[in-house]
Amino acid sequence: MGITPADLLDIRPAAPTFAEYIPVVRARVASQATLRTYNTHWKRLEHEWGTRRIHEPTQGEITTMRDTARQSAKRDRNTRDGRGAAEAMISALRFLYRHAENDGLIRPGDNPATRVAKPRRAPSTRRGLPLEQIAEITRVAATTGNDPDLDTLLLRLHAETACRRGGALGLRPDDLDEGNCLIFLREKGKKSRWQPVSPTLMANLLHHARERGARPGDQLLRYHSGKPITRRRYDGLWTRIGLELSWVEKQQISIHWLRHTTLKWVERNFGFAVARAYAGHAESKSDGATPTYVRADIDEVALALATLTGEPHPLALVT
Structure with a gap:
């Protein structure tokens, strides 16, 4: 059945809610630039999923969250259809779940963020100036x-x-x-x-x-x-x-x-x-x-x- 003795003994603490765990992960971000990028999406997660436990969202729900971030992204000539916002949302979720794995809160196989693809990046519009x-x-x-x-x-x-x-x-x-x-x-x-x-x-x-x-x-x-x-x-x-x-x-x-x-x-x-x-x-x-x-x-x-x-x-x- 693919079950090992270690699996039977694997008793984990109850997973925290997003509202409880995001501040813990936020404090671990060393780069201020990374924090600025991820924090926008963590605030959205706190608002929409704050009372849910981190193991509850499904792959489909994370896909929807990614697509919502893309659709609601600020539109200007450099946004390239919100792809950057969608990519940052998935990166923020993967960062959070990676720490949850390291903290023993979820198994690696239970990480839903790894199963949701980032959008492919569009070519940059930047170029050298004369x-x-x-x-x-x-x-x-x-x-x-x-x-x-x-x-x-x-x-x-x-x-x-x-x-x-x-x-x-x-x-x-x-x-x-x-x-x-x-x-x-x-x-x-x-x-x-x-x-x-x-x-x-x-x-x-x-x-x-x-x-x-x-x-x-x-x-x-x-x-x-x-x-x-x-x-x-x-x-x-x-x-x-x-x-x-x-x-x-x-x-x-x-x-x-x-x-x-x-x-x-x-x-x-x-x-x-x-x-x-x-x-x-x-x-x-x-x-x-x-x-x-x-x-x-x-x-x-x-x-x-x-x-x-x-x-x-x-x-x-x-x-």
């Missing part, structure tokens, strides 16, 4: 708003390093290696790396930290008041640019487009291996063993940066 458009964006940032120095520093930081928003927000004064013109980035998936920057950007980051009172261990990027910036600074910046440049608003251009722009240029001029290292992308098992042997080193990334900015870099490999 130099003329980058110049227009920079002009607006430098001539509008209440803190042009901060906004132009943000644009240069992302354009030079191709870092993600989380990497910039996580930057601290002690992450700056002035002598080697390197900054230490911490990005999604808990991946970290030293990234070359130009002497000009390094000088601007150091000046910004001193002027706005960022101490070691503190967030580096700050308002005039000394208060650390948040993701809202980016939202306000691109809303303001969109009011001046209609094509920015129509295409829903954001800071991540600068990452596409820089990495496309690096790949075209220095090859895939250097672009991968520049982006901080991890090697995939599906790529086979070759990337292990052709991995680009930091001196090659520094050379790409030096060519991009037109400034010498102390680590650039001269060929």
Whole structure:
């Protein structure tokens, strides 16, 4: 019958309700970005399934919850028919049930979230921008708003390093290696790396930290008041640019487009291996063993940066 003695002795505590267990799981999320993504869907679960025990929902009910998240997602040019919301709902449920398995509240075979598929991702609409458009964006940032120095520093930081928003927000004064013109980035998936920057950007980051009172261990990027910036600074910046440049608003251009722009240029001029290292992308098992042997080193990334900015870099490999 497929029943083992261990199964007969497997006496588990009563499963908690969603209202009881979600706060426990919420407290275990290490990444604030992940918490923001999952919390939207956990709040929906607390509202709609709060009194139900976590083992009660069926595969069909979870499928319905996924589809409801997709249908109710905010619609703009970048949502791609709510697929991201549906994917995040399933990810939030899988995270919750994975912890329930680890806590001994359900058996792995009783996990309904693993049997509901995530929607297939649609191709991104983001692309690299031409130099003329980058110049227009920079002009607006430098001539509008209440803190042009901060906004132009943000644009240069992302354009030079191709870092993600989380990497910039996580930057601290002690992450700056002035002598080697390197900054230490911490990005999604808990991946970290030293990234070359130009002497000009390094000088601007150091000046910004001193002027706005960022101490070691503190967030580096700050308002005039000394208060650390948040993701809202980016939202306000691109809303303001969109009011001046209609094509920015129509295409829903954001800071991540600068990452596409820089990495496309690096790949075209220095090859895939250097672009991968520049982006901080991890090697995939599906790529086979070759990337292990052709991995680009930091001196090659520094050379790409030096060519991009037109400034010498102390680590650039001269060929």
